[in-house]
Amino acid sequence: MEGGKRIKFSFEEPVGQKYLFDREAELDALGKCESCFLTGPLGAGKTSLVKSYIERTGCSAVWIRGEKIAGSRSLVNTVIREVLKAKERSESKDDYKAAEIEIENYRDGKIDVYTFITRLFESIEHKEVCFILDEYSALRRIGPLFNHLNRVIFAFTKKRSLRIILTSSELGYTKLLLERKDLPLGLYVKEVKVMPFKEEKSVEFIALGMEKYGHECPKKSYSRVYPVTEGFPLWLSLVGLRMLEGKCNVDGIYDDERAQAFWIKRLMSLSEKERMMLRYIAQGRKFTEIGPHSRRVLASLYMKGFVASMKEIKIVDPVLNVLLQLGKI
Secondary structure: OOOOOOOOOOOOOOOOOOOOOOOHHHHHHHHOOOEEEEEOOOOOOHHHHHHHHHHHHOOEEEEEEHHHOOOHHHHHHHHHHHHHHHHHHOOOHHHHHHHHHHHHHHHOOOOOHHHHHHHHHHHOOOOOEEEEEEOHHHHHHHOHHHHHHHHHHHHHHHHOOOEEEEEEOOHHHHHHHHHOOOOOHHHOOEEEEOOOOOHHHHHHHHHHHHHHHOOOOOHHHHHHHHHHHOOOHHHHHHHHHHHHOOOOOHHHHHHOHHHHHHHHHHHOOOOHHHHHHHHHHHOOOOHHHHOOOHHHHHHHHHHOOOEOOOOOOOEOOHHHHHHHHOOOO
16 A cells, blocks of 8 residues: 555445555556456455546446446447546537437437447547446346457457447456457456465554544454455445444444445345355355256356356355355345
């Protein structure tokens, strides 16, 4: 962490460069590539890193949050809204005239959605704009348009004419996107891994934050910070917030409604068998007990980033693992 930086405990909300903790190497890596793919488990701090990158570079961001996109129309409406917002922030609004023309052509029915996506990227090529596609793999739910978007992104990353940053917590799907034979994004997009902090940095994160706010907790409580959070910034921040509330028992995070609500919301996106599989894994039971197609269910959880790998059958998130063990969710 650079001198003068401060710690901000912020649960689920990304922090900017002022509060970014110990991510200079990743931020520097972002600055050295035209197109990057930030990969890492949910809660590792990818979105905070992107926000810090935007602040450092001053680029005008067209920021699409994949997990909030419900379908093709939702994607197009979001892209239009973000491009127009980027125009309002820009000092040179004339740079967006071509993009506005394509938006009007689409709204008037003169071009279809596939042509619109292609032309929109072309219309702002070479401009001081960075396309941020946060949780990019989640966009697969839009169907055929996702394949078209892949082709467009591949073409622009190959030409290196537009700054594009992709992020994903779905590590299995990310691996496929980077290595697929027809559109190997990995050839032109640099993968930047964002991983949880080690034990020493995790304790330092909490200690510096408590010092900043003038609060204290018994030193013995710090010994539980890493075993509970495993260095995930998301959970470190929640532990910090709880300590500021006078709740120094780190294990109390499992009874915190914020932690439970976070995972309940995300588990709802899974099938019944996927949720059952996660409970079996957390309880140390054999995944084959789930019955027919158990390996297929396990593979789906790996693709979505819930399970470390097909060989290392372990739930990636430490808090989710314990909440399932305890039957809290």
